[in-house]
Amino acid sequence: xAANGKDRLRLTRLRLERWRNFDAVDxxxxxxxxxxxxxxxxxxxxxxxxxxxxxxxxVGGGLEAAVQRRGGMKRLRSLSARRTxxxxxxxxxxxxxxxxxxxxxxxxxxxxxxxxPRLVREVVVHEGKILLERPDDGxxxxxxxxxxxxxxxxxxxxxxxxxxxFFDSVRYLxxxxxxxxxxxxxxxxxxxxxxxxxxxxxxxxxxxxxSRLKRICEGLRVAVPQLSALDVEQDKRGVWHLKGKYDHWxxxxxxxxxxxxxxxxxxxxxxxxxxxxxGGPLLLEEPELSLHAEVARHLPAMFARLRRxxxxxxxxxxxxxxxxxxxxxxxDEVFLLTPGREGxxxxxxxxxxxxxxxxxxxxxxxxxxIPMIPVRAQQLGLFG
Numbered sequence: 001x002a003a004n005g006k007d008r009l010r011l012t013r014l015r016l017e018r019w020r021n022f023d024a025v026d027x028x029x030x031x032x033x034x035x036x037x038x039x040x041x042x043x044x045x046x047x048x049x050x051x052x053x054x055x056x057x058x059v060g061g062g063l064e065a066a067v068q069r070r071g072g073m074k075r076l077r078s079l080s081a082r083r084t085x086x087x088x089x090x091x092x093x094x095x096x097x098x099x100x101x102x103x104x105x106x107x108x109x110x111x112x113x114x115x116x117p118r119l120v121r122e123v124v125v126h127e128g129k130i131l132l133e134r135p136d137d138g139x140x141x142x143x144x145x146x147x148x149x150x151x152x153x154x155x156x157x158x159x160x161x162x163x164x165x166f167f168d169s170v171r172y173l174x175x176x177x178x179x180x181x182x183x184x185x186x187x188x189x190x191x192x193x194x195x196x197x198x199x200x201x202x203x204x205x206x207x208x209x210x211s212r213l214k215r216i217c218e219g220l221r222v223a224v225p226q227l228s229a230l231d232v233e234q235d236k237r238g239v240w241h242l243k244g245k246y247d248h249w250x251x252x253x254x255x256x257x258x259x260x261x262x263x264x265x266x267x268x269x270x271x272x273x274x275x276x277x278x279g280g281p282l283l284l285e286e287p288e289l290s291l292h293a294e295v296a297r298h299l300p301a302m303f304a305r306l307r308r309x310x311x312x313x314x315x316x317x318x319x320x321x322x323x324x325x326x327x328x329x330x331x332d333e334v335f336l337l338t339p340g341r342e343g344x345x346x347x348x349x350x351x352x353x354x355x356x357x358x359x360x361x362x363x364x365x366x367x368x369x370i371p372m373i374p375v376r377a378q379q380l381g382l383f384g
Contacts, residue, residue: 008311009166011050011281012099017088017107018078020045023343030333031307032300033315034324035346037337038373042344043317046337047283049089050170050315053104057167062152063108067117073110080343085109086120093166102126102163106149119146124160131159169280175270177263177290180242197270198258202232202240216272219302223295224265242269264290275306275314284316293322300326319373324366331355334365336372 016025021042035043048070055066070076076087090105103125111118119139124132132150139145150156157164175194183195190196201209213230220227229245242258244265258266267290274282288296300323303314318324324334331350338345349355349365358368 007095007097008313009093009095009101009280010311010313011091011315012094013092014046014049015088015090015105016046016049018081018085019049019087019089020076020078021339021344022046022346023078023080025346027335027346027348028332029313029315030330031311031313032303032329032333034300034329034334035315035317035337036319036324036334036369036373037344038339041337041339043337044285046346047172047285047315047317050091050281050283051172052089053091053106053167054170054172056106056149056152057164059168063106063117063119063149064147067108072115073117074115077110078343080341088121093163098127100125102160102166104151104163106151111147116147119149122149122151124151124163126160126163166280170283171274171277171279171281172283172285173271173274174285175267177261177266180266180270181258194266194270197266197273198232198240198242201242201273202234212273212276215276215306216269219272219306220265220268222298222302223268223291224262227265230269262290264292264295267291268295272302272306275303275312276310277312278310279312281313281315284314286318286320287316288318288320288323293320296320297322297325299323300329304328319370321364321366321370324369325364327364329365331359331365334369336369 010031011029013028014025016022022045025046035046037043052066052070055061055069056063067073067076073087077085086107086109088105088107090103092100092103094101103123105121105123106119107121108117108119119134122132122134123130134150135146151164151167171190172192174192175197177194179193179195180197183198190200201213204212209232217227217230226246226248227244228247231243232240233243234240242261243255244261245255248254267287271284271287287299307314332348334349336347336349336352338347349369355368359365
């Protein structure tokens, strides 16, 4: 994949059929995307469709493992599905110059007398040329082959191995600060919840680490103005710790470790580090958690500045009016999720005339959109 943003591969379109909350979705994607909607509308499930492709292509993954990890076909299939029950996920992958360099579509259903998945369709297209279209003659002669995708098989994906590598480069991140402070052993590398965050910092080449931490420190000053430096250091037991230098009345300031960092500072540091890493699309869940609204207001600009170096695509869910108040966010970057009887509808704000009218009246995107999200606060009384 190319290093600069314009030539770097990214997701340019997402298609879903009967996937969890969604009966049908077909949306274009920019270098950033913001998904907004009420609780249980499907924001996490929409991001998870991209993770699903990653889990198929990852080493040790595969279609069956990816489906079972999500509770089986019964949990994946939309409740709005009727006669047609197959679940579908498809994406376009490309650059600004060529948005549909690659196309990948997969459709699968429940195998007979089993909750295991069975392929109904798998298609790979490169520059308009079909490289793979299943089921093929081999599948019809041996139906057991339909329990695996060609994407996950090294012996079968040679023509489109770059596509499998792209999916494998997708990263989901939802930092849990307490796991950064008290990590647990994990087989996932990197761990999406941040238990290996400090080890990632320590394992990076020294010059690269210092350069990144300097840039992150500059960004973190929006949230922590007195922060003047970041570093990692081993203690006597050989355990690595994150250190931050804070300016105060002492001439040389004072150093603190991750034990003393706020939850918001740890989450923000982990997200900024991930944006600066090489890799494919970065999926973030509600990055505003634990952050003051004034800090959340700066997040889109922070991500945009750091993206310029690596060009990494950032897709995130949010409930934050402050975050969506950034004037640099385009209407084609924000998607409103609206639950209904036939599943959740996903609309791009540039297609909403009511939103356009509010923006023309002087409102920010956050001020225009957040009030459109239904909140049933009276239900909280049920837990009283």
